[in-house]
Structures are given as C-alpha cells and as structure tokens.
Amino acid sequence: MRRILLYFILLLAIARPLHAQKIISIKLDATINPATADFIHRAIETAQAERATCLLIRLNTPGGLLKSTRVIVGDILESPVPVVVYVSPGGAHAGSAGVFITMAAHIAAMAPGTNIGAAHPVSSQGQMDTIMSAKATNDATAFIKSIAAKRGRNAEWGAQAVRNSVSLTESEALENNVIDLIASSENELLTNIHGKQVTVSTGTVVLNTKSATIKSIDMGWGEKMLNILSDPNVAYILFLLGLYGLIFELYSPGAIFPGIIGGICMILALYTMHTLPVNYAGLALIVFGVILFLLEIKIVSHGLLGIGGVISLLLGSMMLIRTDGTWAVANLSWTVIITAVAVSSLFFLYVIGMGLKAQKAKPAVGLEAMIGEIGLSLSELNPGGTVRMHGEIWKAISRSGLIPEGKKVVVTGFLNFTLQVEPYNEPSA
Incomplete structure (x- = not known):
C-alpha cells in the first residue's frame, strides 16, 4: 500500500510540469x-485568478x-502575472x-x-500655450x-518619442532596444x-x-458601452440632448417623454464627463448659451440675445475638454461643434419660436374663437337678445x-355660453 502511494505521488510530481499552461x-x-x-x-485579475502563465495584449491604438x-x-x-x-496585426x-x-x-x-511612436502630448483641441505645453x-x-x-529599455528614444514625436518601424524598434522581438504570428511569439x-511584482x-492553451476574453457590455460613451463627441451630444429634454419638460409639464429622454441623456453625459478632462467653464457657457436662446424667444432684443447664445454655445463647446496634456485622439470634432451650434440656433430661434407664437395665436375653435368675430343682431339687444354668428343663433348681451x-355686432367676451357684444x-376708408 505504501509503495502504491509513493508511485501515485511520483506520478503527480511528473504530471504537474506537463500540465498545460493557460x-x-x-x-x-x-x-x-x-x-x-x-x-x-479585469484581464490582469482574470489571469491572476486562473494562474495563467501570462496575459497577452494584442495592441492597435492611436493613443x-x-x-x-x-x-x-x-x-x-504592479501585475503579479507577466x-x-x-503590436499586431x-x-x-x-x-x-x-x-x-x-x-x-x-x-x-x-x-x-x-x-x-509619436507620443508627444497635445491638448484636446490640438493647441496649448507655451507653459502648459512644456509642463x-x-x-x-x-x-x-x-x-x-x-524594463531596461531605451529611455532616450522614449524621450524623443515624447518631445519630437518620432516613430519607428518594428525592425528599428528592435535595433533601438524599444521592443524585445519581432514575431510574424501569435504562435511564433509564444514559441x-x-x-x-x-x-513581476511577486518575484x-x-x-x-510553447504548448499553452489560449483563452480569449472580450469586453463586457458595460465596458463596450463606456468605450462608446468615452468619446467626447458622444458625451457632448448627450449633454445637449439631455439639456434640451429637461428644458422642454419644464416648458410643457406633463409631456413626460422629453423629461425621460433628457434625464437619461443627462445622466449618461455626466457619467461620461466624469471620465474626461472637462472644463466646467465651458460647460457653464453651454448652459448660458441655451438660456440666452430661451430669453430671445421671450424678450424682444432684436436678435442680440440670440447672437449672444450662439457665441456662448460656440465658445463653451470649444472649451469643453480641458487642455491637460491629453492626446489628440481625445478631441471634440469641429464638425460636431459647428453642426450642434447651427442646429441648436435654428431650433431655438425658429422651431420653438414658431411654437410659442402658435400658443399665443387666437384659438380656432370654441367660445374663445368667437372673440373679435362679427355677427348680426336678430332682435333688439336691450341688453339681452339673439345674434347670428357663423350661421348659428346665439344668446347675446349688449x-x-x-x-x-x-x-352688426362684434363679440368682446362670453359668460356661460352667452356672448357679450x-x-x-x-372702419373709415
């Protein structure tokens, strides 16, 4: 029995090194x-939890x-796993x-x-002042x-990549001790x-x-959504949609739909902006621009408030992403900015303006629609009697x-379905 146990222990000792790595x-x-x-x-934590021999990152990024x-x-x-x-394919x-x-x-x-290569930091709008750029x-x-x-790599080249945006091909990178090897395939790399x-951090x-099994993991749906939302252009559009939705809900209480959509967009935008270098002065200018658009609708300013709104919205959009040394891929597209400003200006100054004018217009139906209409007295009004309006006979009081x-009489008001005339x-000629 003791001999069998020794054989079993020996077999485990031999089999363990032969166990396929992950x-x-x-x-x-x-x-x-x-x-x-x-x-x-998450990938590093997964590799550690599953005792993988290493984590392989196939990288292709502009920054x-x-x-x-x-x-x-x-x-x-700090990874305990290599x-x-x-960089492939x-x-x-x-x-x-x-x-x-x-x-x-x-x-x-x-x-x-x-x-x-090309690791020189720039602002999100592509320009920084001299001091900020140097810092x-x-x-x-x-x-x-x-x-x-x-890592024992070429620090001088790394500095040049940052200061002068130099780049290297794979062969030049190997010659300059920037990378460890060139591999034409994943299998060649692993071999x-x-x-x-x-x-590593633990020793x-x-x-x-060489004979390890490869387990691929993908982004989760939450990470994919955050990846999309991390685009400053998406965050900017969501913020504007959220702002407009909440404003429309306040202007038309009970509409519900604009408030729901606006609330969702605003929460997503604020969550995204939390991960981005947002300039709150730019954010305030955008909100102020929208307020000026609303005031233009309510107050006769001969277009001054509207022009101020356009300028404020444009400046706020340009300043929205803070110039803190991010790379150029994290910028706010000029196409998105100009389009958003133009659409917002047209929408507020025309569409909402027309909507408010329609609200102030004379009612087309009901007793309110009778005010200002001209009819004919069918009997003596002293003060009560009857009149004909739009082919109908109404009780009226003079x-x-x-x-x-x-x-001929003109309707000036009504009281309990009785016209006041x-x-x-x-009119004189």
Missing part, C-alpha cells in the same frame, strides 16, 4: 480611455487619455499612449509592418523614462518567449508558453346699451 489573451483595438483601462485591469494610460501602466507594472504586449500602430503601454510590458513584441511634455518625458528604466525569465517567473335689430363700427 494564457489569457485580449484584443485592444481602440483608443485608450477609462473603458480600456478597466478592461485591462488616448493620459490619465487612463497612467492607470494601465500602473496595473502592468504581461506580453504584441500588420499595419497596426502603437501611437501616443500605446508607446507607454508597450514599453511598460514585461515582454514587448511587434508584428512585421507595424510601427510605434505636459516634461511630465510625459519623465513618465516614459521611468517606465524604460524599470520565442517560451522559457524567458521576467520579473521572478519563467514563461511556459355691453354698451341698446343695439337695434339688424345691426358691442356695436360694430365700420
């Missing part, structure tokens, strides 16, 4: 934003938000934020026909140098990194990837003394 794989083909940061964080990039880099540097970043690009993520990886690889550039330079020093030693580990039979004076 690799968690994700595909990141998007801008870097809070959604992608959450996705990578994104600096704040989200710092979160991702921090997760990778992270392999593979051919034609893919690790730009701006992608440079930081690639250089932070324990193993950095690129596919043939890919490139990396953002120096901050990003120090950031990438610290990453390169941690080449098999047996490599890497240092040194050896990669066992408000200005005796009115003979057969005289006065003599009609023909």
Whole structure:
C-alpha cells in the first residue's frame, strides 16, 4: 500500500510540469480611455485568478487619455502575472499612449509592418500655450523614462518619442532596444518567449508558453458601452440632448417623454464627463448659451440675445475638454461643434419660436374663437337678445346699451355660453 502511494505521488510530481499552461489573451483595438483601462485591469485579475502563465495584449491604438494610460501602466507594472504586449496585426500602430503601454510590458513584441511612436502630448483641441505645453511634455518625458528604466529599455528614444514625436518601424524598434522581438504570428511569439525569465511584482517567473492553451476574453457590455460613451463627441451630444429634454419638460409639464429622454441623456453625459478632462467653464457657457436662446424667444432684443447664445454655445463647446496634456485622439470634432451650434440656433430661434407664437395665436375653435368675430343682431339687444354668428343663433348681451335689430355686432367676451357684444363700427376708408 505504501509503495502504491509513493508511485501515485511520483506520478503527480511528473504530471504537474506537463500540465498545460493557460494564457489569457485580449484584443485592444481602440483608443485608450477609462473603458480600456478597466478592461485591462479585469484581464490582469482574470489571469491572476486562473494562474495563467501570462496575459497577452494584442495592441492597435492611436493613443488616448493620459490619465487612463497612467492607470494601465500602473496595473502592468504592479501585475503579479507577466504581461506580453504584441503590436499586431500588420499595419497596426502603437501611437501616443500605446508607446507607454508597450514599453511598460514585461515582454514587448511587434508584428512585421507595424510601427510605434509619436507620443508627444497635445491638448484636446490640438493647441496649448507655451507653459502648459512644456509642463505636459516634461511630465510625459519623465513618465516614459521611468517606465524604460524599470524594463531596461531605451529611455532616450522614449524621450524623443515624447518631445519630437518620432516613430519607428518594428525592425528599428528592435535595433533601438524599444521592443524585445519581432514575431510574424501569435504562435511564433509564444514559441520565442517560451522559457524567458521576467520579473513581476511577486518575484521572478519563467514563461511556459510553447504548448499553452489560449483563452480569449472580450469586453463586457458595460465596458463596450463606456468605450462608446468615452468619446467626447458622444458625451457632448448627450449633454445637449439631455439639456434640451429637461428644458422642454419644464416648458410643457406633463409631456413626460422629453423629461425621460433628457434625464437619461443627462445622466449618461455626466457619467461620461466624469471620465474626461472637462472644463466646467465651458460647460457653464453651454448652459448660458441655451438660456440666452430661451430669453430671445421671450424678450424682444432684436436678435442680440440670440447672437449672444450662439457665441456662448460656440465658445463653451470649444472649451469643453480641458487642455491637460491629453492626446489628440481625445478631441471634440469641429464638425460636431459647428453642426450642434447651427442646429441648436435654428431650433431655438425658429422651431420653438414658431411654437410659442402658435400658443399665443387666437384659438380656432370654441367660445374663445368667437372673440373679435362679427355677427348680426336678430332682435333688439336691450341688453339681452339673439345674434347670428357663423350661421348659428346665439344668446347675446349688449355691453354698451341698446343695439337695434339688424345691426352688426362684434363679440368682446362670453359668460356661460352667452356672448357679450358691442356695436360694430365700420372702419373709415
């Protein structure tokens, strides 16, 4: 019995190294934003929970938000599981934020026909003043140098990528010690990194990837929605729709539908703006512009309030995303801004204006519609009698003394289905 037990223990000891390892794989083909940061964080946690030999990130990004990039880099540097970043497929690009993520990886690889670089920070509108530009550039330079020093990569090139927006092909990146290897396929990559030693937050580990099984995980629906909402253009449009919906509900209490849609859009917009570098002065200018449009409808200003609303909405839209060193992919499209301002201006100054005029117009039906109409007295009004209005006979009371039979009268009011009339004076020629 003891011999059988020893054989069983020996068999387990032999079988354990032969047990197939697992690799968690994700595909990141998007801008870097809070959604992608959450996705990578979840992938690292999944890899740790499932004791994967590594996390493989197939990267293709033009860049994104600096704040989200710092979160991702921090997760990778502190990861207890080796992270392999593979810029692929051919034609893919690790730009701006992608440079930081690639250089932070324990193993950095690129596919043939890919490139990396152009990491100079700019404002969301493409321009910053000299002081802000210098601060953002120096901050990003120090950031990438610290990453390169941690991974033993080319810190000087990283600084050049930030300061001068230089880029490299995959072969140049390998020659300049920016990446570790070039692999034409995922299988070639896993074969080449098999047996490599890497240092993670918990110590040194050896990669066992040659015969490992690959488990791919995708973004959850919440992450996908946040990824869409993280687009500043979407957040801007949602905010305007939410603002308009709530205003329409206040103007027409009980309409319900505008209030519901406006509330949903406003909540989504505020949630999205929480993840973006929003300038609250720009937000205030947008709200002020809409208020000026409403005042233009109510107050006769000969167009001054309307012009002020257009200017305020335009300036607020331009200032909405704060210039804090984000990359150019996180900008607010000029096409969206101009379209939103034009549509908003036309809508408020024409559509709502016409609607309010219609509300103030004379009623077309009912007793209110009779006011100002001209009829004929069918009997003497002293003060009561009957008149013919629109081919109908109505009871009427004279408000200005005796009115003979057969005289034209004009309706000035009504009381309990009895018309109040006065003599009609023909306009002089």
